[in-house]
Amino acid sequence: MKHESSRPEKARWREGKQVGKREVSMTVNGREYRIQVEPRKLLVDSIREDLGLTGTHVGCEHGVCGACTVLWEGEPVRSCLIFAVQADGARIKTVEGMAPSETELHPIQEAFWEVHGLQCGFCTPGFLLTADVLLRENPDPSEDQIRQWISGNLCRCTGYQNIVTAIQLAARRMAARK
Amino acid sequence: MLHMKPAVFEYYDPTTLSEALNLLAQLGGTARPLAGGQSLVPMMNLRLARPSQLIDLNRIAELSYLRVENGELRVGAMTRQREIERSATVAERWPLLREATGYIGHVQIRNRGTVGGSLAHAYPSAELPVVMCALGAVFVLRSQRGERSLNAKEFFVGPMTTVLEPDELLIEVRVPPLPPRTGWAFQEISRRFGDFALMAVGGLLTLDETGVIQQARLAFTDSTPMRPESAEKRLLGRRPGSDLFYEVAGVAARDLNPDADIHASAEYRREVARVLARRVLAQAAERAQASSEA
Numbered sequence: 001m002k003h004e005s006s007r008p009e010k011a012r013w014r015e016g017k018q019v020g021k022r023e024v025s026m027t028v029n030g031r032e033y034r035i036q037v038e039p040r041k042l043l044v045d046s047i048r049e050d051l052g053l054t055g056t057h058v059g060c061e062h063g064v065c066g067a068c069t070v071l072w073e074g075e076p077v078r079s080c081l082i083f084a085v086q087a088d089g090a091r092i093k094t095v096e097g098m099a100p101s102e103t104e105l106h107p108i109q110e111a112f113w114e115v116h117g118l119q120c121g122f123c124t125p126g127f128l129l130t131a132d133v134l135l136r137e138n139p140d141p142s143e144d145q146i147r148q149w150i151s152g153n154l155c156r157c158t159g160y161q162n163i164v165t166a167i168q169l170a171a172r173r174m175a176a177r178k
Numbered sequence: 179m180l181h182m183k184p185a186v187f188e189y190y191d192p193t194t195l196s197e198a199l200n201l202l203a204q205l206g207g208t209a210r211p212l213a214g215g216q217s218l219v220p221m222m223n224l225r226l227a228r229p230s231q232l233i234d235l236n237r238i239a240e241l242s243y244l245r246v247e248n249g250e251l252r253v254g255a256m257t258r259q260r261e262i263e264r265s266a267t268v269a270e271r272w273p274l275l276r277e278a279t280g281y282i283g284h285v286q287i288r289n290r291g292t293v294g295g296s297l298a299h300a301y302p303s304a305e306l307p308v309v310m311c312a313l314g315a316v317f318v319l320r321s322q323r324g325e326r327s328l329n330a331k332e333f334f335v336g337p338m339t340t341v342l343e344p345d346e347l348l349i350e351v352r353v354p355p356l357p358p359r360t361g362w363a364f365q366e367i368s369r370r371f372g373d374f375a376l377m378a379v380g381g382l383l384t385l386d387e388t389g390v391i392q393q394a395r396l397a398f399t400d401s402t403p404m405r406p407e408s409a410e411k412r413l414l415g416r417r418p419g420s421d422l423f424y425e426v427a428g429v430a431a432r433d434l435n436p437d438a439d440i441h442a443s444a445e446y447r448r449e450v451a452r453v454l455a456r457r458v459l460a461q462a463a464e465r466a467q468a469s470s471e472a
Contacts (some may be wrong), residue, residue, distance in 0.1 A: 039189030043182040062220035076291040081219040152284025
């Protein structure tokens, strides 16, 4: 068997050590983290437990609710359906990476806060990041486009009305600030 | 507290196809290939699936591509569904594929989910198996023993079952070009947007110069993607029309063997299939006529 890769863990294949912890380095919110994880550990659990970033929430744990949404290379994904080992070398953004500073909120966060786009807040990190990508790709979405885009995120409190309103408000503000 | 949802497995992340095939050959039936993970990982989290070894295909760059060769669309198995959705070439030349892909789960799922993963998983209500069936796609399978090319009817065996051998990978899907004067349509019913389809129907109609139907393809989500060949034959040599479509949709729905579950009864699914087939045929005919006039 030919091995052209220089990645050090490759050597372990022949020694039968695929279960033990592996070193993973990933860039989260612009900062590089180096951690040791078991292959079966989910990215969301690793982000919360190994990185200490508890803004990303674990809801259904099987890809239905969207609470664990993070941005992987800028695109929204469910971090409960990815293993942390797969994130080796990946660039990830979590809700902690949204606000420009300790004292300011991102315009989308600001809008959710102002028009009650959340009640209990459990689903909110997933909605914020999902909305972030929508407004990047489509700065002036229609209500239908917003509803379709956020269909992968469940909220059991708001009935979505104020989430849609918040995204519309954020879109107007972000367009005005440009 | 530390959380570990899936059971323990050995993890391999080859970077080339030959490495992956070698691992599959060595590990045999206990290893599962991991594509986008949007079906396998939920099953592992719930411990409904407990593979002893996972062969992660996500680092194999050579399996991720979308290109046109000899008029055919060639899709690498690890191409993300979102790439299909974003491709201008697919939108222009294989609009049926573009349309159906938009119905797969939600954007978070399509960003990760792959074309090959969905096809190899062969979930009965999945969109890609149905449209690939309607499009007459060819499935390219490879193992260390060699390569074989199969059509949808040969590839899909039953619910979540394909002819893939334990040491074999689906590496590419080839979609033939649509003939001129071809119209297409895709219709799906689910309880909420992005949910699993209760029924989905894809179709293609090709007209000759005089407006008579020359080629017809319909495919339904059934226990495995189903093409109602006797219904398709009734369309050939006839002019598009609502009476014809009503009759053919009825014949097609009778040939189905839909599942009954908590979401819908078999009777309901069959009735939805009939209505959707009629709409698909009407819309495909309209588009075929429009492209004939263009």
